[in-house]
Amino acid sequence: METETKIIAILKVLSESSEPVGSVTIARELERYGISLSERAIRYHLRLTDERHYTQPQGRDGRAITPEGLEELKIALAAEQVGFILDKLDLLTFQTTFDPEKREGLLPINTSLFDKNQFRKALTAMEKAFKAGFCVSELVAIASEGEKLGSVIVPKGKIGLATICSLAINGVMLKAGVPIRPILGGVLELRDTRPRRFVSIINYAGTSVDPSEQYIRAKMTSVSEVARTGNGNILASFREIPAPSRAIVNKKIALLKESGVNGVYLLGNTSEPICQIRVGLNRVGMLLQGGLNPVAAAVEAGIEVENVAESGLIDFQQLVSFWTLQD
Numbered sequence: 001m002e003t004e005t006k007i008i009a010i011l012k013v014l015s016e017s018s019e020p021v022g023s024v025t026i027a028r029e030l031e032r033y034g035i036s037l038s039e040r041a042i043r044y045h046l047r048l049t050d051e052r053h054y055t056q057p058q059g060r061d062g063r064a065i066t067p068e069g070l071e072e073l074k075i076a077l078a079a080e081q082v083g084f085i086l087d088k089l090d091l092l093t094f095q096t097t098f099d100p101e102k103r104e105g106l107l108p109i110n111t112s113l114f115d116k117n118q119f120r121k122a123l124t125a126m127e128k129a130f131k132a133g134f135c136v137s138e139l140v141a142i143a144s145e146g147e148k149l150g151s152v153i154v155p156k157g158k159i160g161l162a163t164i165c166s167l168a169i170n171g172v173m174l175k176a177g178v179p180i181r182p183i184l185g186g187v188l189e190l191r192d193t194r195p196r197r198f199v200s201i202i203n204y205a206g207t208s209v210d211p212s213e214q215y216i217r218a219k220m221t222s223v224s225e226v227a228r229t230g231n232g233n234i235l236a237s238f239r240e241i242p243a244p245s246r247a248i249v250n251k252k253i254a255l256l257k258e259s260g261v262n263g264v265y266l267l268g269n270t271s272e273p274i275c276q277i278r279v280g281l282n283r284v285g286m287l288l289q290g291g292l293n294p295v296a297a298a299v300e301a302g303i304e305v306e307n308v309a310e311s312g313l314i315d316f317q318q319l320v321s322f323w324t325l326q327d
Contacts, residue, residue, distance in 0.1 A: 004076075006045055009035050011054060011073045014065035018146075018153040022062035085211075086204040088310055089167060089182050095313055096171020100255040104316055107261075108167040109141070110212075111152040111160055111311035112295045118303050119159045123325055125224070125301035126294040130322050132227035134234055134293040136263035137164040139319035150312020163295065164319075165310055166237055166263045166288040169256065176252055178245040180286070185211030187220050188236035188275065188287070195266055195287060197276045199233060210309035211237075212292045216299055223297040235290025236265060240283045243270040249286075263289045294322075 013029040014021055021029075023042040030037055037045070046063055049055040054069030065073075098105035114122050130138055141162040143149045154160040170180045186201035200220060202211040212235045215221060222232035241249055246267070253264050266287035268274045274285035290296075292307060299305055 003045070003048070006035060006037065006041075007049055007054075008073060008076045010042065010045055010049065011065055011069050011076075014055065014063060015070060015073055016151070018155050020058035020061035020064045022060075025062070085207050085209070085310075086182065089170070089204065092165070092167050092310055092313070093170040093174055093180070096168060096174070098168060098172060098261075098316055099175075100172060100252070100259040100261065103259050106313040107316055107319075108165040108171065109150050109162040109311055109314045110165050110291050110295075111149040111162055111308045112292070113152070113154065113158045113160055113306040113308075114298075115304065116157055116159055121301070122161075122298040122303045122305070125298040125303060126322070128227040129223050129294040129297040133262065134223055134227060134289060134297075135163065136166050136168065136289050136291040137261045137319075138322045139164060139260050139316075140322050140325070141314055141318050141320065142325065150308075150314060152308050152311045161295070162311075162314055162319075163291045164261060164263070165291045167310060168261055169253075169263050169288060170239070172252055172256060173241070173245075173249060176248055178241055178248055178252075181240040181283075183238045183240060184277070185215075185235070185237045185290070187215050187233045189233055190226050191231055193226070193230040195236070195275050198236075198238075201238075201277075211235075212290050212296075213307050213309050216292060216296045216305075216307060219299065221293075221296040221300065223293050224300050227297070235293050235296060237288045237290065238274065238277050239286040239288060240280055241286055243282045243284050246270075246284055249284075263291070265289050 013026050023039045026042050054072055055063040056066050058064050092108040098107045143154050143160040145154050145156045147154050149160045149162040173180050182204050184201045184203050186198040189196045189199050223234050226232035226234055268285040271279050271281055274287055279285040
């Protein structure tokens with residue numbers, strides 16, 4: 001069992017790199033997971049992964065993970081990662097340093113990977129969603145192959161697009177002393193641009209994959225239709241705040257809007273349900289836009305995209321207006 005745990009940890013390290021990785025680098029990265037292995041021990045475990053076809057030697061460059069290795073990693077971590085997203089949200093919330101008044105600091109992002117040849121088409125497909133405000137912010141960042149957005153290295157032949165994640169609101173509120181409780185992510189039905197109800201929900205505490213990624217992959221959104229008619233389904237999330245913090249939250253929401261971050265769709269009243277979702281005693285429900293809504297519009301237009309939600313942090317100064325990308 002101990003050997004299998006170490007093998008999975010090694011596969012995880014390899015899966016996070018777009019290039020072959022050597023034993024020295026693997027040893028250093030394993031320390032982050034609390035696993036201490038000598039280079040000799042790592043080479044022993046790599047021989048095992050080679051025999052199982054989980055990895056492939058790449059000469060002096062080290063090892064690369066194979067499709068079989070990625071599948072094994074996915075299966076092995078499934079049970080362990082129930083609630084993983086909630087832990088990830090908490091970590092990124094804590095790491096957010098963005099100050100909307102000074103307009104500086106780190107913000108959490110989502111990373112979307114597009115084929116180079118389809119990126120221009122993708123931008124056109126996303127225009128209506130950004131124009132209609134179905135996003136957390138119009139501020140984005142792009143990266144070419146080999147460059148990083150958050151923790152994601154853009155693969156060969158791809159262009160990466162970073163959109164601001166709704167966790168930015170969580171981070172700013174936490175720095176102001178307001179803890180936001182992430183409850184669920186889902187598909188929100190709109191009528192005349194007004195939120196009506198969630199037609200599908202996933203509780204953060206019971207999932208190992210970000211809800212937005214799943215809903216986009218399942219093609220359950222109609223963001224383009226909502227932008228055009230005001231009716232349809234978008235990505236959204238539901239959070240709760242302590243009722244006494246409402247005044248502080250309203251002030252921070254106003255400051256966030258001034259800085260170009262506008263992810264709060266609706267703030268309810270004390271203990272009042274929102275979109276048929278019950279709210280706890282002495283708490284206030286908060287409805288947030290899904291940061292990947294514009295990307296969902298691109299998928300609706302038939303464009304292939306690989307999404308990594310909550311992919312890391314970016315400095316506010318690196319962000320540009322979406323509207324400058326067309327130039």
